[in-house]
Amino acid sequence: MAIHERSLVDPERILRKERLVIDGIDVSGDWNLIILPRVIEDYDLSFLDEVLEQPEGKTILQCYQCSYCTASCPVHNYWDERYNPRHFIHLARLGLIDELQKRADVMWRCVSCHKCTHRCPKGVLVEEVLKAILRVMAKRGIIEEYPSKKFDKFFLESVYEYGRIEDGELLFGWIEKQGYQVVKDPVLKKPIPFMGGVPEWLKQLAIKPIKNMNIGFLILNAKHMLFHPRTKNWNRFKQVLRKVMEEEGVFAH
Amino acid sequence: MAKSVLVVGGGPAGLAAARTLGKLGIPTILVEKEQKLGGRPILEDYHTLIPRKMTPQQVIGPFIEEVQNNPNVDVKLGVELEACEGEAPNFKVKLSNGEEHEVGAIVVATGFQHFDAKRKGELGYGIYPDVITNLELEQMFSREGKLYRPSNGQLPKRVAFVFCVGSRDRQLGVTNVHCCRYGCALSGLQGTEIREKYPDVDVFCYYMDVRTYGTWEYPFYWAPQEKYGVRYVRGRIAEITYNPQDGRLRVKHEDTIVQRPAEVPMDLVVLVLGMEPSEGTKKVAKILGLAQDPDSQFLVPAEDSGSNIISNKPGVFIAGACKGPIDIESSLAEGEAAGAEAATFIGAKVSA
Numbered sequence: 082m083a084i085h086e087r088s089l090v091d092p093e094r095i096l097r098k099e100r101l102v103i104d105g106i107d108v109s110g111d112w113n114l115i116i117l118p119r120v121i122e123d124y125d126l127s128f129l130d131e132v133l134e135q136p137e138g139k140t141i142l143q144c145y146q147c148s149y150c151t152a153s154c155p156v157h158n159y160w161d162e163r164y165n166p167r168h169f170i171h172l173a174r175l176g177l178i179d180e181l182q183k184r185a186d187v188m189w190r191c192v193s194c195h196k197c198t199h200r201c202p203k204g205v206l207v208e209e210v211l212k213a214i215l216r217v218m219a220k221r222g223i224i225e226e227y228p229s230k231k232f233d234k235f236f237l238e239s240v241y242e243y244g245r246i247e248d249g250e251l252l253f254g255w256i257e258k259q260g261y262q263v264v265k266d267p268v269l270k271k272p273i274p275f276m277g278g279v280p281e282w283l284k285q286l287a288i289k290p291i292k293n294m295n296i297g298f299l300i301l302n303a304k305h306m307l308f309h310p311r312t313k314n315w316n317r318f319k320q321v322l323r324k325v326m327e328e329e330g331v332f333a334h
Numbered sequence: 335m336a337k338s339v340l341v342v343g344g345g346p347a348g349l350a351a352a353r354t355l356g357k358l359g360i361p362t363i364l365v366e367k368e369q370k371l372g373g374r375p376i377l378e379d380y381h382t383l384i385p386r387k388m389t390p391q392q393v394i395g396p397f398i399e400e401v402q403n404n405p406n407v408d409v410k411l412g413v414e415l416e417a418c419e420g421e422a423p424n425f426k427v428k429l430s431n432g433e434e435h436e437v438g439a440i441v442v443a444t445g446f447q448h449f450d451a452k453r454k455g456e457l458g459y460g461i462y463p464d465v466i467t468n469l470e471l472e473q474m475f476s477r478e479g480k481l482y483r484p485s486n487g488q489l490p491k492r493v494a495f496v497f498c499v500g501s502r503d504r505q506l507g508v509t510n511v512h513c514c515r516y517g518c519a520l521s522g523l524q525g526t527e528i529r530e531k532y533p534d535v536d537v538f539c540y541y542m543d544v545r546t547y548g549t550w551e552y553p554f555y556w557a558p559q560e561k562y563g564v565r566y567v568r569g570r571i572a573e574i575t576y577n578p579q580d581g582r583l584r585v586k587h588e589d590t591i592v593q594r595p596a597e598v599p600m601d602l603v604v605l606v607l608g609m610e611p612s613e614g615t616k617k618v619a620k621i622l623g624l625a626q627d628p629d630s631q632f633l634v635p636a637e638d639s640g641s642n643i644i645s646n647k648p649g650v651f652i653a654g655a656c657k658g659p660i661d662i663e664s665s666l667a668e669g670e671a672a673g674a675e676a677a678t679f680i681g682a683k684v685s686a
């Protein structure tokens with residue numbers, strides 16, 4: 082049986098049997114399809130309370146859903162229409178948790194350009210509000226920790242340690258940090274990005290640059306990964322850096 | 335030429351007209367069909383008025399007092415206009431108490447009536463006690479001073495306002511296509527009052543669009559939403575049902591932003607009533623031969639006049655909600671203008 086307004090029906094709500102026999106009567110093709118109801122049965126209003134407890138969440142009540150933000154948002158416009166700051170605000174305010182969860186895969190995509198915040202006619206600090214929503218989602222375990230935050234942290238650590246970044250180091254080390262089941266090569270003891278339990282997109286991400294690199298650069302990278310060269314006089318600079326970072330409360334090492 | 339003026343209707347518009355005429359020293363007859371002056375806000379005990387958050391007594395009370403104390407104004411309560419003969423400026427009017435008078439001009443200020451919510455059967459008014467009208471909510475506040483669910487006398491955890499009941503609705507025929515103009519703003523105020531007094535009660539407004547026009551935008555939309563946490567959900571409530579398991583109502587609608595149907599529990603549902611021309615308005619229109627909107631039946635101003643208060647009939651002026659939804663301040667202002675126009679019409683001049 083055809084499903085009308087198919088775009089509104091989530092795949093997990095469709096129950097379909099190729100052959101269905103009820104009381105000895107073969108009803109396949111006619112009554113073999115059930116769509117579970119998609120009715121919103123209640124709001125979870127405590128979600129908004131938790132957003133309002135976050136310092137960045139304070140302005141969420143100011144939104145009147147005009148969508149000036151979304152219309153300005155590069156992520157929405159050029160990457161994925163499912164990333165929609167205005168919509169996230171509505172869902173958070175009514176506590177429509179399953180709807181938020183459905184979008185968890187795109188919700189970290191904000192590039193913090195702040196166009197939304199600069200343009201919002203109601204003075205909503207949109208970018209901040211979204212971070213507050215994400216924090217509450219993370220606290221409730223309905224979204225994973227900000228994946229790019231993990232990367233940022235690793236990036237910072239390797240700069241801090243060696244005074245420079247090494248492309249290979251960054252990529253392989255980060256993959257390791259993700260906790261993926263990796264296969265390590267026997268020489269460098271580094272994970273091989275295109276083997277083991279690494280997700281497909283990551284394999285692609287690793288293979289593409291390696292394929293395109295010239296061999297000299299590859300060897301250089303391998304050498305650096307092995308010997309960890311540091312920037313000259315880095316140890317002295319590191320101490321200054323540590324002081325500044327501590328003063329600014331950036332990180333405690 | 336007759337030198338007196340008849341004002342029909344003792345609501346905000348009629349009172350303002352009579353007050354202006356009285357102050358100008360013009361003999362004025364004010365007929366009001368009820369036993370009390372003040373119109374709907376006083377007769378029906380509205381609680382707090384938009385936009386200045388004053389009581390009806392504070393806003394309309396001084397007008398009543400001035401009219402009653404002005405020797406030029408003859409107030410006749412429990413009296414209606416029955417018939418009218420002749421043309422301006424020599425109208426012979428017959429009143430329901432048998433009196434006959436000759437007047438030079440007439441101000442019509444016969445107002446509106448509330449939409450009968452029972453006509454929207456799917457909303458369950460008159461079936462479920464916890465479905466009430468916004469007028470009844472006003473009276474709950476003004477007469478009993480507290481918020482409660484009629485079914486059990488307890489404080490509701492959630493209150494829903496259903497906008498546009500009896501307005502903007504072709505299902506009711508051509509008569510109720512207009513917007514009520516006050517409903518969104520009054521809901522913002524009522525929602526604010528609830529949240530101020532009972533911060534734990536969650537308030538929802540179900541809207542198609544929020545029409546808090548002009549300067550009402552901030553106090554009756556932004557402030558309720560931003561400062562008092564009144565929640566706005568876009569989607570017209572299409573049905574209200576009762577769940578015997580938990581004794582709560584369900585408001586059935588589509589959340590048009592999420593594009594999903596919803597049947598959410600509520601404890602008290604408030605229907606935001608539309609405005610219709612009062613029976614008195616329709617009756618007076620027939621008696622005086624006044625032009626009416628063919629659909630809504632509200633009075634309409636003369637086609638060749640840019641003024642809102644000049645009727646199609648020379649010597650007859652129209653003011654307030656008999657012409658369509660309008661707020662009290664504007665009704666008062668129109669009454670004042672109609673009074674002044676009537677005065678100049680009968681040739682009153684300011685003496686040096």
Ligand SMILES: Cc1cc2nc3c(=O)[nH]c(=O)nc-3n(C[C@H](O)[C@H](O)[C@H](O)COP(=O)(O)OP(=O)(O)OC[C@H]3O[C@@H](n4cnc5c(N)ncnc54)[C@H](O)[C@@H]3O)c2cc1C
Nearest residue numbers: 343345346347367373374383384445446614654655661662
């Ligand atoms: C629930 C509700 C809440 C509202 N709250 C607000 C608010 O907070 N602020 C605001 O600005 N506006 C509010 N309004 C609108 C307000 O009620 C009107 O603007 C105002 O009442 C209009 O005044 P009026 O004098 O034109 O008509 P009315 O108030 O209707 O007065 C008409 C008078 O004429 C009398 N009459 C009718 N026919 C005859 C006849 N044939 N002969 C003699 N007398 C007759 C009636 O008995 C009545 O006293 C509200 C409306 C509703 C429905």
Ligand code: SF4
Nearest residue numbers: 144145147148150201
């Ligand atoms: S621009 Fe501001 S008010 Fe408009 S939808 Fe975005 S956050 Fe809400």
Ligand code: SF4
Nearest residue numbers: 154191192194195197
């Ligand atoms: S800050 Fe984020 S949400 Fe706002 S416009 Fe930029 S990408 Fe979009």
Ligand code: SF4
Nearest residue numbers: 498501513514515517
């Ligand atoms: S004022 Fe608001 S509630 Fe009343 S009809 Fe207009 S939109 Fe609907």
